[in-house]
Amino acid sequence: xxxxxxxxxFVPGFRPGMLQNSTIYGADSIIFDLEDxxxxxxxxxxxxxxxxxxxxxxxxxxEMVVRINPIIDSPFGKEDVAEIAGVRPDAFMxxxxxxxxxRILAGMLDEIEQKEGFxxxxxxxxxxxxxxxxxxxxSSIVKASTRLAGIxxxxxxxxxxxxxxxxxxxxxxxxxxxxxxxxxxxAGIDAIDTPFGDxxxxxxxEYDATQARSLGLTGKAAIHPRQVGTINRTFSPSPEExxxxxxxxxxxxxxxxxxxxxxxxxxxxxxxxxxxxxxxxLRQAKLAGIEV
Amino acid sequence: xRNALGRELPEYIAGYGEVRPFAGAFAHxxxxxxxxVKVKGDWSSPNKVLDSLGGALEKCGxxxxxxxxxxxxxxxGDYVLNMVLEEIARHGIKDIxxxxxxxxxxxxxxxKHMGNGVVTGLYAGYISGAVGEAxxxxxxxxxxxxQTHGGRARAIEAGELHIDVAFIAAPTCDEYGNMNGLEGPxxxxxxxxxxxxxxxxxxxxxxxxxxxxxxxxPIEITQEYVxxxxxxxxxxxxxxxxxxxxxxxxxxxxxxxxxxAAQVIEASGLLKxxxxxxxxxxxxxxxxxxxxxxxxxxxxxxGSFAAGGITEYMxxxxxxxxxxxxxxxxxxxxxxxxxxxxxxxxxxxxxxxxGNPSNKGAVVNKLDVMILGATEVDLxxxxxxxxxxxGLLMGGSGGHSDTAAGAKLxxxxxxxxxxxxxxxxxxxxxVTTPGETVDVLVTERGIAVxxxxxxxxxxxxxxxxxxxxxxELKETAEKLTxxxxxxxxxxxxxxxxxxRDGTVxxxxxxx
Numbered sequence: 001x002x003x004x005x006x007x008x009x010f011v012p013g014f015r016p017g018m019l020q021n022s023t024i025y026g027a028d029s030i031i032f033d034l035e036d037x038x039x040x041x042x043x044x045x046x047x048x049x050x051x052x053x054x055x056x057x058x059x060x061x062x063e064m065v066v067r068i069n070p071i072i073d074s075p076f077g078k079e080d081v082a083e084i085a086g087v088r089p090d091a092f093m094x095x096x097x098x099x100x101x102x103r104i105l106a107g108m109l110d111e112i113e114q115k116e117g118f119x120x121x122x123x124x125x126x127x128x129x130x131x132x133x134x135x136x137x138x139s140s141i142v143k144a145s146t147r148l149a150g151i152x153x154x155x156x157x158x159x160x161x162x163x164x165x166x167x168x169x170x171x172x173x174x175x176x177x178x179x180x181x182x183x184x185x186x187a188g189i190d191a192i193d194t195p196f197g198d199x200x201x202x203x204x205x206e207y208d209a210t211q212a213r214s215l216g217l218t219g220k221a222a223i224h225p226r227q228v229g230t231i232n233r234t235f236s237p238s239p240e241e242x243x244x245x246x247x248x249x250x251x252x253x254x255x256x257x258x259x260x261x262x263x264x265x266x267x268x269x270x271x272x273x274x275x276x277x278x279x280x281x282l283r284q285a286k287l288a289g290i291e292v
Numbered sequence: 293x294r295n296a297l298g299r300e301l302p303e304y305i306a307g308y309g310e311v312r313p314f315a316g317a318f319a320h321x322x323x324x325x326x327x328x329v330k331v332k333g334d335w336s337s338p339n340k341v342l343d344s345l346g347g348a349l350e351k352c353g354x355x356x357x358x359x360x361x362x363x364x365x366x367x368x369g370d371y372v373l374n375m376v377l378e379e380i381a382r383h384g385i386k387d388i389x390x391x392x393x394x395x396x397x398x399x400x401x402x403x404k405h406m407g408n409g410v411v412t413g414l415y416a417g418y419i420s421g422a423v424g425e426a427x428x429x430x431x432x433x434x435x436x437x438x439q440t441h442g443g444r445a446r447a448i449e450a451g452e453l454h455i456d457v458a459f460i461a462a463p464t465c466d467e468y469g470n471m472n473g474l475e476g477p478x479x480x481x482x483x484x485x486x487x488x489x490x491x492x493x494x495x496x497x498x499x500x501x502x503x504x505x506x507x508x509x510p511i512e513i514t515q516e517y518v519x520x521x522x523x524x525x526x527x528x529x530x531x532x533x534x535x536x537x538x539x540x541x542x543x544x545x546x547x548x549x550x551x552x553a554a555q556v557i558e559a560s561g562l563l564k565x566x567x568x569x570x571x572x573x574x575x576x577x578x579x580x581x582x583x584x585x586x587x588x589x590x591x592x593x594x595g596s597f598a599a600g601g602i603t604e605y606m607x608x609x610x611x612x613x614x615x616x617x618x619x620x621x622x623x624x625x626x627x628x629x630x631x632x633x634x635x636x637x638x639x640x641x642x643x644x645x646x647g648n649p650s651n652k653g654a655v656v657n658k659l660d661v662m663i664l665g666a667t668e669v670d671l672x673x674x675x676x677x678x679x680x681x682x683g684l685l686m687g688g689s690g691g692h693s694d695t696a697a698g699a700k701l702x703x704x705x706x707x708x709x710x711x712x713x714x715x716x717x718x719x720x721x722x723v724t725t726p727g728e729t730v731d732v733l734v735t736e737r738g739i740a741v742x743x744x745x746x747x748x749x750x751x752x753x754x755x756x757x758x759x760x761x762x763x764e765l766k767e768t769a770e771k772l773t774x775x776x777x778x779x780x781x782x783x784x785x786x787x788x789x790x791x792r793d794g795t796v797x798x799x800x801x802x803x
Contacts, residue, residue, distance in 0.1 A: 020709075020772065021544075021545050021736060024545065024548060024736045024737055025544065025548060057771075057772065058771060224544065225544035225545075225547075225548070226544060226547065289756075
């Protein structure tokens with residue numbers, strides 16, 4: 001699990017200016033999209049453009065992901081991987097993901113990495129789950145490849161399949177989000193929340209992101225650069241959390257010196273899981289540029 | 293010879309004269325004498341109205357070699373400059389110098405007059421469109437003199453730019469020459485560009501499409517300066533006058549730049565009660581205003597004034613109480629015109645009051661923060677807004693140099709890369725505004741502070757903003773674009789860039 005993957009910003013794969021500027025907004029991960037935002041007639045051009053941009057420009061410091069087309073029932077997905085894996089993006093995102101699709105993608109990457117002499121499993125996979133069956137099969141999906149770095153929820157397709165509307169309240173996503181958080185946490189990978197559709201509504205975005213975070217999701221997709229700041233803020237440790245984590249870590253050091261395993265801080269028990277969480281909060285805060 | 297910025301200049305330029313080299317932004321803040329104007333009293337008629345422009349040319353004795361002036365409040369909807377030059381050409385008059393406050397694409401017919409010798413000289417604060425291209429190709433006999441808005445007023449007041457006949461497009465005028473820009477089919481708001489022209493030209497002719505009974509009300513340019521009034525069918529195209537196209541940008545990179553610029557302003561410590569501010573009407577510049585407004589709201593700050601070209605957005609800020617007053621040099625849309633009509637806190641300022649360095653105090657001197665644009669910024673923070681990266685004349689200072697010199701904090705906002713060109717370069721193709729008056733450069737890929745402003749640098753760093761050196765920004769840009777080849781100019785000087793004090797800061801050569 002990455003320590004900091006709060007925001008993952010989708011960027012249309014056929015817009016050179018947007019691809020070039022994609023890293024300036026502070027997103028932790030950038031997803032160059034070859035799927036939904038690219039018309040069928042533009043698929044090949046976008047694929048070549050994304051490959052060249054990744055090859056020529058310096059994106060160091062940001063995780064670069066390419067969302068390919070579906071790998072089953074579409075010729076494009078495999079062509080996307082074949083064209084782009086050689087320039088070694090950090091990860092591919094597989095839409096409409098299921099176990100079989102993930103295995104096919106992982107198999108292709110095994111071969112390409114071997115042929116190119118890349119380190120094995122250096123290219124990660126993100127699975128985009130957007131159907132009821134995928135949500136129900138998450139426990140299996142998560143085991144489909146050790147390349148999986150995270151799973152993103154795609155709520156548009158999911159709610160369409162369920163025949164329900166997405167709401168600002170978000171109750172319709174309660175089960176899917178909770179289930180995703182549980183499964184990913186147990187597998188030690190990131191659980192990324194679905195995008196918030198109204199790019200003009202910062203308050204709605206903040207509410208939606210806060211809901212997701214409160215259920216245990218670790219980050220959220222952004223579909224417009226304006227969403228990145230709010231998402232990063234919501235998924236960053238709060239000042240109170242950072243202060244408390246600092247206290248915990250200091251107290252743990254003291255307790256270790258004294259030979260105590262479990263102790264109380266401000267009247268609350270501190271044991272190994274609490275200490276580990278505190279250390280993670282401090283690591284995240286540091287990565288997010290928050291003074292620790 | 294080289295001027296204080298190291299720009300290579302001829303000592304003498306044919307058609308311009310001896311070159312006074314730029315010696316520093318504040319090197320010539322001395323005394324000047326205002327020109328005395330010869331006035332011929334005329335009690336012969338209670339009515340100054342003439343039948344036609346042709347009649348006006350005869351009446352004022354316009355002849356070969358004279359200088360005629362125009363203002364650009366009608367912007368890209370102005371009919372008057374074209375109309376007058378057509379009449380001058382029809383009268384067989386040659387070798388005319390046109391002193392326009394700015395030239396727009398609508399003035400394309402001027403190219404024809406430049407080509408056939410009717411017009412041989414041009415003064416302007418800003419040139420866009422076909423005329424700029426023609427000048428760059430060497431069509432005009434003498435070099436264009438590019439002035440700042442404040443510099444133009446200074447040159448007219450000092451008699452350096454002598455205007456024989458000022459043609460003032462007047463959206464409303466009475467038969468005795470009282471004008472305003474508020475009413476009529478071609479309403480444009482303030483009439484501030486032609487103020488110096490009216491006061492100092494030998495002859496002043498109002499050209500109007502809205503002749504009203506005496507006295508017009510309100511009056512902006514008053515009767516005692518006006519010789520003749522010529523009614524015409526239409527002085528402009530209202531769609532081009534107040535275009536209403538000035539909106540806050542939606543471009544995420546532009547918004548990011550604007551947000552960073554607002555954070556720089558906040559970090560500078562200038563954002564407090566009494567704050568004064570000017571920004572351009574471009575999408576990114578307006579977005580800076582939007583972010584600044586949010587900060588003012590949060591901090592419960594009321595500013596003293598916002599200045600410059602006024603848009604609907606600035607009117608809203610006035611009406612919502614973010615500023616006590618507006619100083620209006622130009623109305624950009626109908627909301628600004630409407631506000632000027634009914635709000636006494638929406639005030640006019642002439643270009644001399646705005647930016648003249650040689651008067652008893654210009655508005656720019658009271659500016660806290662100015663937001664500026666750029667087509668190039670060099671490693672010394674010199675800014676080019678006159679030519680594009682291909683060396684083509686397509687802009688000019690307008691108020692750029694005036695406000696940069698006056699404001700406590702001059703912030704340039706621009707994308708680091710535009711149309712494949714890096715904006716930060718070793719040496720600007722043309723220098724419009726000297727780096728010593730430019731404090732901060734804000735791009736989407738980082739902020740650079742002029743090393744002359746260590747105080748600002750410290751504050752911006754302390755605020756945790758992403759500060760880079762300007763050299764680092766240049767490297768970042770060049771990594772993406774490569775280093776563009778230098779423009780291949782010919783020897784002929786086609787434009788002389790005068791700084792606001794009348795010294796020559798740079799020249800533009802023929803393409």
